[in-house]
Amino acid sequence: SSGMKTCYEFLKKTSRSFYAVIEMLNPEIKDAMCLFYLVLRALDTVEDDMTIEKSLKIKLLSQFHKFLYAESWNFTKSCSNDRIVLENFSVISKEFRHLNKKYREIISKICMKMGKGMIKFSNSSPQSLKELDEYCHYVAGLVGIGCTSLFTSSGLETNNIKLTTDISNSLGLFLQKTNIIRDYLEDVNQNRYFWPKQVWSKYVENIEYFSKPEFSREALQCLNELITNALAHVSDVINYLSAISDESVFRFTAIPQVMAIATLERCYNNVLLFNGVVKIRKGEAICLMNEATNITKVKLIFMRYLNKIRYRITARDPSAIQTMREVERAMQICNPNNCERTSTSFKEICICCIILAISFLFVCWRCSVLI
Secondary structure, eight states, X not given: XXXXXXXXXXXXXXXXXXXXXXXXXXXXXXXXXXXXXXXHHHHHHHHHOTTSOHHHHHHHHHHHHHHTTOTTOOOOOOOSTTTHHHHTHHHHHHHHHTSXXXXXXXXXXXXXXXXXXXXXXXXXXXXXXXXXXXXXXXXIIHHHHHHHHHHHHXXXXXXXXXXXXXXXXXXXXXXXXXXXXXXXXXXXXXXOOOSOHHHHTTTOSSGGGGGSGGGHHHHHHHHHHHHHHHHTTHHHHHHHHHHOOOHHHHHHHHHHHHHHHHHHHHHTTOGGGGTSOOOOOHHHHHHHHHXXXXXXXXXXXXXXXXXXXXXXXXXXXXXXXXXXXXXXXXXXXXXXXXXXXXXXXXXXXXXXXXXXXXXXXXXXXXXXXXX
């Protein structure tokens, strides 16, 4: 329909990356996923818009799922860059009402739960790692759960035991934590603080100090601890992807995940994050999209970036031991033979060191003889 074509234009304008992966989906679920994204993008735009008065924002968030069935509702008082989805929400909701009932129920239910969660954190930022997990559940974990429900309801995926609510939630947490880590400076500049106080207060008295050069050591230590926390979700990501049978669903799910691990690798121990946004290059992103076609290739992608993180871990970092543990655990699930390969590699390094030492001693001996 012309309305659905317009919705795809909205999708392209608000997120080219999601437009690309949704375009890959099976036609059975493609429109439902497009509308699912646009509905949640509209809800997220309300939450993110700091110009909306607090009481109005809470009212909108609490009732947003009801607007899906309000024929003419839209919102024209947003100043967000993504306000197009609010100003034209009547177009989106009309197409939503044309969806199969089973898809409508899933989208409406997730929208309602997400709105309630956003209200809960509207007056405060995550203070602990537990609260960070809860916040990420509401704004991203629910998206993972909703996507899994859409996959199984469409018949493209079965109710596989591995595609549980917890693992679906973990997928969303991995992506959201990556975004929160990457967007430190942008969020702080807008007086938004998502890095939990439980972590950053170990290093500084004020989270804004991280952008000052004299606190670069503390900034990197805090950054690395948060990245270590995010890496704990990798095993769930791989388990989830391993359970997917439909090729289009796999690519839709896998591409954001490989982008996330590439972003975490770029952020790890990188002081530039506190001076601007650290991003993966466009060419690299295109290569990842083309490469992430099956679980074997995705595991190799994860191995590649996990290896890069592992080689940059320094003994001086307070999280070094835990980071190494999470990296090794993630690599183990990506490659069952990793332990054996690692020990062989270490053995080879030791042999090279011995040979170099003997050579050095021999040179010293020759020099002493000549003297």
